[in-house]
Amino acid sequence: METYIPAASPLPLPAPGSFFWVLLLVTFWFHFLAVQVLLGTLIITLVESVSGKPRDQVMEGLKRLPVIMAFVINLGIPPLLFLQLLYAPFFYTSSVLMGIPWLLTIPLLIVCYGCLYLARYTRHEGRIPLWLVISLASGLTIAYFFSNNVTWMLKPETWAAAYQSNPLGAHLYPTPGDVIFRWLWAIAPAVTVVAAWLHKSRAWGWVTVVLGGAGGWLFRQHLGAQADAAHRLFLIDFALLAALVVVLVAIRPAGLFYRLLALWAVVKVVVMVALRDAVRRGALEGHQRLADLPVQTNWSVVVCFLAVLVIGLYTLVWMYRRGKEGLAL
Numbered sequence: 001m002e003t004y005i006p007a008a009s010p011l012p013l014p015a016p017g018s019f020f021w022v023l024l025l026v027t028f029w030f031h032f033l034a035v036q037v038l039l040g041t042l043i044i045t046l047v048e049s050v051s052g053k054p055r056d057q058v059m060e061g062l063k064r065l066p067v068i069m070a071f072v073i074n075l076g077i078p079p080l081l082f083l084q085l086l087y088a089p090f091f092y093t094s095s096v097l098m099g100i101p102w103l104l105t106i107p108l109l110i111v112c113y114g115c116l117y118l119a120r121y122t123r124h125e126g127r128i129p130l131w132l133v134i135s136l137a138s139g140l141t142i143a144y145f146f147s148n149n150v151t152w153m154l155k156p157e158t159w160a161a162a163y164q165s166n167p168l169g170a171h172l173y174p175t176p177g178d179v180i181f182r183w184l185w186a187i188a189p190a191v192t193v194v195a196a197w198l199h200k201s202r203a204w205g206w207v208t209v210v211l212g213g214a215g216g217w218l219f220r221q222h223l224g225a226q227a228d229a230a231h232r233l234f235l236i237d238f239a240l241l242a243a244l245v246v247v248l249v250a251i252r253p254a255g256l257f258y259r260l261l262a263l264w265a266v267v268k269v270v271v272m273v274a275l276r277d278a279v280r281r282g283a284l285e286g287h288q289r290l291a292d293l294p295v296q297t298n299w300s301v302v303v304c305f306l307a308v309l310v311i312g313l314y315t316l317v318w319m320y321r322r323g324k325e326g327l328a329l
């Protein structure tokens with residue numbers, strides 16, 4: 001089967017590809033951290049609400065969730081723009097092949113967000129778990145669709161067969177195992193990130209160890225030769241899980257434990273972002289290199305863009321501060 005890859009846009013980038021690549025990684029780090037916080041808070045609050053924990057404890061998560069969701073969405077837009085700029089022929093093709101599920105992410109996002117408000121403001125406490133379950137299921141499905149898309153963009157050799165079998169865009173990636181374990185690996189740190197932030201039970205750390213260890217190992221196996229480009233980063237990723245085990249078992253003073261857990265969470269997300277990037281660049285090297293993208297540097301565009309970025313970042317800091325004042329974030 002022949003590999004068809006659409007031609008890249010003839011319009012040159014207004015700055016070198018490496019400039020946008022750095023921005024992609026940095027902005028994605030923020031989005032990925034926010035995703036962990038969202039899913040972790042949803043899971044922990046759901047468990048607290050069904051296990052009869054005091055109302056104050058459940059509210060701790062409930063009142064934060066709508067604000068966290070705003071961060072997830074706002075911090076998702078910049079990497080989406082940079083991804084399209086750098087990898088358009090790959091990311092657009094996989095998005096078209098899975099067009100129906102891909103477009104479904106928007107209604108799912110509305111359901112995920114809406115249910116957080118319903119859970120937060122409902123007068124019937126008994127319905128809180130129901131709204132949280134729906135929100136969590138929608139959030140996990142969105143994450144699964146993202147994993148499908150970023151997996152499929154790396155396999156141009158499978159595009160033609162999928163399109164010829166059904167051009168409607170009703171596909172998901174043809175080998176679910178390749179996606180499920182990547183997805184599991186991607187979301188596994190969520191509960192530990194939130195345990196570090198809100199000082200929750202250390203038992204959540206074990207959930208990450210088990211799911212992240214199994215998911216990471218199987219994700220690596222399913223990548224096959226594509227994993228070679230990220231070999232060292234996979235080793236660092238497994239070493240980080242081992243470090244988490246040491247922290248969970250050996251560190252008893254609560255203050256030190258939560259500080260180390262927070263440090264672990266920050267480093268873990270850095271490694272995951274770098275690992276995903278190494279896999280992607282390794283997989284696409286034979287088709288496209290960022291250094292070969294056409295560039296015609298236009299500093300006025302770059303300066304305007306950076307000014308808007310700074311204003312955007314300031315707005316997020318402002319949102320966080322307001323959230324902190326009003327909701328004790």
Ligand code: HEM
Pocket residue numbers: 024028031035072073076077079080081083109112138139140142143144146147148150182183186187276
């Ligand atoms: C509940 C909402 C969301 C969840 C749970 C979520 C979760 C995720 C996850 C788990 C990944 C990594 C997938 C993988 O590597 O296998 C991801 C990637 C990504 N997300 Fe989100 N996401 C959400 C909303 C959004 C929104 C609203 C946007 C944009 C407006 C966005 C933009 C992105 C982009 C661009 C990537 C890929 C970045 C890259 O590969 O460099 N996400 N998301």
